Amino acid sequence: MSVTLVKERYSSKVGEVVLGATPEQGGTRTATVTVGGDSALPFLHFEGQMPNRPVIAMEVTDVVPAWNEMITKQIGDVINDPAAWAKKCVDEFGADLIYLKFDGADPEGENRSPEDCARIVKEVLAAVGVPIIVEGCDDSAKNNEVITAIAEAAAGENLLIGIAEQDNYKSIAAAAMVHKHTLIARSPLDINICKQLNILINEMGLPLNKIIIDPTVAGLGFGIEYVYSIMERARLGALANDKMLSMPIICTVGYEANRCKEAYASEEEFPGWGGLEDRGVLWEAVTASGVLQVGASILVMRNPTAVRLVQKNIADLMSK
Amino acid sequence: MALTGLEIYKQLPKKNCGECGVPTCLAFAMALASGKAALDACPHVTEAAREALDSASAPPIKAIKFGKDSVLGDETVLFRHDKTFYHPTTLLIYVSDSLSDDELKAKLQEIKGLEFERVGLQYTIDGVAVVNDSNDAAQFAKVAATVAESTDISLLLLSDNPEAVKAALTPLVARKPLIGAATTENYEAMVNLAKENSVPVIIRAEGLDALNDLVEKATALGYKEFVLDPGSRTTVETLANLTHLRRLAIKKKFRPFGYPVIAFTNNTEPLEEIMEATVYVAKYASAVVLKTSVKAHVLPLMTLRQNIYTDPQKPIQVEPTLHSVGNVNENSPLYITTNFSLTYYSVEGEVETSKIPSYILPIDTDGTSVLTAYAAGKFEPEKIAEAMVACGIADKVKHRNVIIPGYVAVVSGKLAEVSGWKVIVGPRESSGIVSFSKSLS
Numbered sequence: 014m015s016v017t018l019v020k021e022r023y024s025s026k027v028g029e030v031v032l033g034a035t036p037e038q039g040g041t042r043t044a045t046v047t048v049g050g051d052s053a054l055p056f057l058h059f060e061g062q063m064p065n066r067p068v069i070a071m072e073v074t075d076v077v078p079a080w081n082e083m084i085t086k087q088i089g090d091v092i093n094d095p096a097a098w099a100k101k102c103v104d105e106f107g108a109d110l111i112y113l114k115f116d117g118a119d120p121e122g123e124n125r126s127p128e129d130c131a132r133i134v135k136e137v138l139a140a141v142g143v144p145i146i147v148e149g150c151d152d153s154a155k156n157n158e159v160i161t162a163i164a165e166a167a168a169g170e171n172l173l174i175g176i177a178e179q180d181n182y183k184s185i186a187a188a189a190m191v192h193k194h195t196l197i198a199r200s201p202l203d204i205n206i207c208k209q210l211n212i213l214i215n216e217m218g219l220p221l222n223k224i225i226i227d228p229t230v231a232g233l234g235f236g237i238e239y240v241y242s243i244m245e246r247a248r249l250g251a252l253a254n255d256k257m258l259s260m261p262i263i264c265t266v267g268y269e270a271n272r273c274k275e276a277y278a279s280e281e282e283f284p285g286w287g288g289l290e291d292r293g294v295l296w297e298a299v300t301a302s303g304v305l306q307v308g309a310s311i312l313v314m315r316n317p318t319a320v321r322l323v324q325k326n327i328a329d330l331m332s333k
Numbered sequence: 334m335a336l337t338g339l340e341i342y343k344q345l346p347k348k349n350c351g352e353c354g355v356p357t358c359l360a361f362a363m364a365l366a367s368g369k370a371a372l373d374a375c376p377h378v379t380e381a382a383r384e385a386l387d388s389a390s391a392p393p394i395k396a397i398k399f400g401k402d403s404v405l406g407d408e409t410v411l412f413r414h415d416k417t418f419y420h421p422t423t424l425l426i427y428v429s430d431s432l433s434d435d436e437l438k439a440k441l442q443e444i445k446g447l448e449f450e451r452v453g454l455q456y457t458i459d460g461v462a463v464v465n466d467s468n469d470a471a472q473f474a475k476v477a478a479t480v481a482e483s484t485d486i487s488l489l490l491l492s493d494n495p496e497a498v499k500a501a502l503t504p505l506v507a508r509k510p511l512i513g514a515a516t517t518e519n520y521e522a523m524v525n526l527a528k529e530n531s532v533p534v535i536i537r538a539e540g541l542d543a544l545n546d547l548v549e550k551a552t553a554l555g556y557k558e559f560v561l562d563p564g565s566r567t568t569v570e571t572l573a574n575l576t577h578l579r580r581l582a583i584k585k586k587f588r589p590f591g592y593p594v595i596a597f598t599n600n601t602e603p604l605e606e607i608m609e610a611t612v613y614v615a616k617y618a619s620a621v622v623l624k625t626s627v628k629a630h631v632l633p634l635m636t637l638r639q640n641i642y643t644d645p646q647k648p649i650q651v652e653p654t655l656h657s658v659g660n661v662n663e664n665s666p667l668y669i670t671t672n673f674s675l676t677y678y679s680v681e682g683e684v685e686t687s688k689i690p691s692y693i694l695p696i697d698t699d700g701t702s703v704l705t706a707y708a709a710g711k712f713e714p715e716k717i718a719e720a721m722v723a724c725g726i727a728d729k730v731k732h733r734n735v736i737i738p739g740y741v742a743v744v745s746g747k748l749a750e751v752s753g754w755k756v757i758v759g760p761r762e763s764s765g766i767v768s769f770s771k772s773l774s
Contacts, residue, residue: 015542016541016542016545016581016587016590018541018577018580018581019577019580019581019584019585054576056569056572057572057573057576058569058573059573121768231675233633233636233637233640234451234452234636234639234640235675235678235679236640236675237637237640238413238640238641238643238645239675241413241615241640241641242412242413242414242645245412245413245414246412246414249412272682273682274682274685275451275632275633275636285448285449285450285628286449286451286628286629286632287627287628287629287630287631287632288627288628288629289629290629291603291604291627291629291630292629292632292633294604295604295607295629295630295633295634296633298604298607298608298633299607299608299611299633299634299636299637302608302611302612302615302637303611303615303637303640303641306611306612306615306616307615322604322605322608323608325605325608326568326605326608326609326612329567329568329569329600329609330568330569330572330612331569332567332569333569
């Protein structure tokens with residue numbers, strides 16, 4: 014006897030957002046990347062479409078990062094050179110996008126000038142053909158200066174720039190509008206602030222298809238369940254036609270997972286946790302897998318081995 | 334089809350005797366409707382009413398117990414934010430009966446090592462799946478006996494040959510293993526074997542239609558202790574099947590699928606296998622059989638399981654007592670935070686990174702974060718001062734400086750007054766602790 018399955022019929026879907034711009038579109042990318050467009054819960058191909066598979070952006074920093082050796086040894090010498098590093102991520106590790114983070118712009122660190130940051134963005138744009146995500150530093154005033162300079166220098170490239178937050182979104186949203194970029198709107202693990210911020214940015218005149226949500230992920234074992242449920246609720250909201258929750262979601266998985274002690278503490282220090290090499294890889298990859306199950310569209314990752322695993326997991330889940 | 338609380342209420346005796354443990358029949362009806370009570374609790378219900386209510390009153394997914402405290406199923410929602418998930422996915426390690434004696438010994442040794450402690454929580458592997466790859470009944474029974482002797486965790490005895498399962502099961506009935514699998518070909522023998530020995534049995538068929546038919550046939554044998562296996566072995570198909578089974582059980586109270594589901598991984602490369610298993614842990618498998626038993630592989634999966642099965646309404650808390658990080662001494666700084674485990678462990682991690690031995694005193698805020706606790710009046714200066722006295726910090730350090738989270742800077746005046754300590758306002762986010770700590774000396 015055949016069983017009548019429950020197939021949900023949703024009234025709407027996740028919005029589609031295009032990243033990057035080809036020469037015809039005013040940029041220099043060899044191809045654009047489209048994210049979102051899902052009309053069902055993640056990977057449930059039997060009841061809706063998932064026209065664009067989730068993509069992986071690999072993280073590149075302007076200064077040599079203090080990441081654990083398990084990761085830096087895979088990146089190798091190019092870690093001193095953002096352009097060469099980005100190229101290696103695309104050519105060797107199969108990154109769909111590059112996520113360029115200007116930790117060096119922080120006034121408490123190297124205090125790199127906005128002009129110098131813009132120069133590095135141009136170099137990375139010249140080195141790779143994939144679209145680029147750019148975030149500044151944690152100092153919000155400096156971040157505004159840096160991102161404004163970068164947005165102007167790379168006008169028309171349709172970068173994904175970040176980050177706009179509830180108490181600091183106006184100048185960066187304006188930069189995205191004027192210079193034709195897409196914006197990351199970050200909310201601190203709070204679905205109401207997430208929605209509110211999207212409304213505020215949209216009211217400034219940035220269209221909804223130029224916004225990507227960053228719900229602030231948490232690493233495996235350190236609160237991933239919070240972002241898991243917020244993202245699941247946001248996805249159900251998007252499918253139920255809540256336009257202000259319908260943007261694709263970016264998750265800074267590499268940053269969060271590698272802050273967890275389990276991702277970097279040696280086996281000598283914690284014999285009960287097993288070998289660091291595989292543990293570190295899985296800590297990042299399983300964090301990614303967790304958010305993929307609730308609708309992540311862009312995963313920002315660090316460890317090339319973890320990237321390979323997540324690529325395989327996505328391929329497994331996208332096969333029909 | 335599910336009945337509403339009022340529909341159920343009409344069938345109840347309306348005595349409001351309270352003998353079911355709920356004060357009124359209406360309240361009991363509501364509990365039945367939400368699947369959180371069983372009709373058996375009512376001593377006065379009529380046979381006719383029992384008949385009518387039977388399907389509505391049973392929980393949507395039957396709880397199946399086996400082995401050492403393993404409970405499968407008994408879930409009531411599709412999304413953890415709707416309420417919570419109750420019974421964390423049971424993880425079983427695949428042990429083939431084709432292993433040589435030495436390989437078996439090594440594998441069992443590795444399985445014994447699967448006990449972890451992190452952030453104050455204990456994780457242990459739940460069980461072993463002994464698999465009859467040899468197709469030899471005697472060999473299967475021998476390996477099952479060796480496994481049972483080596484560990485007291487739960488057992489799954491897996492073979493398509495009922496004779497092999499019987500040989501392995503008979504000496505191990507007291508361990509109450511899960512057995513399987515009953516298939517279209519062998520179901521009568523397999524289900525009867527389970528029934529005679531009062532152990533649960535896996536019902537396996539290729540696809541949901543075939544599974545439905547087989548469950549109906551197995552039920553007709555007068556047994557209901559089932560675990561379902563829809564037979565799919567690719568990640569995407571298994572995800573679809575797990576979702577269909579859970580939805581039909583919860584949303585339609587479709588009885589043939591009102592049982593827990595077991596998933597088997599297909600990937601053979603261990604890290605890829607763990608990635609596949611994360612999908613099943615997140616999406617509705619009550620049990621997963623894993624081939625890898627390497628510590629570094631199993632810990633991340635168990636951590637994800639622990640996270641997803643955390644009750645969203647009951648935040649995990651740490652002991653609100655004085656904690657020390659590193660080799661503390663009389664000059665060690667004192668940080669105040671809350672006892673919400675996520676807040677506490679974020680602070681602890683950063684304090685550790687600062688490499689300055691320090692004390693951390695989490696205040697009992699019922700497991701809420703700093704801002705939430707303050708808004709709810711659970712992070713008051715008097716309460717902080719009391720906790721400082723109670724933990725005896727004054728005898729442990731010679732300074733009188735206390736660091737409070739930047740978000741509650743507003744309490745610093747009052748706290749200084751009631752505690753007599755100098756109050757230093759720390760960073761708002763734990764991520765600021767490392768640079769803040771440099772300013773301390």
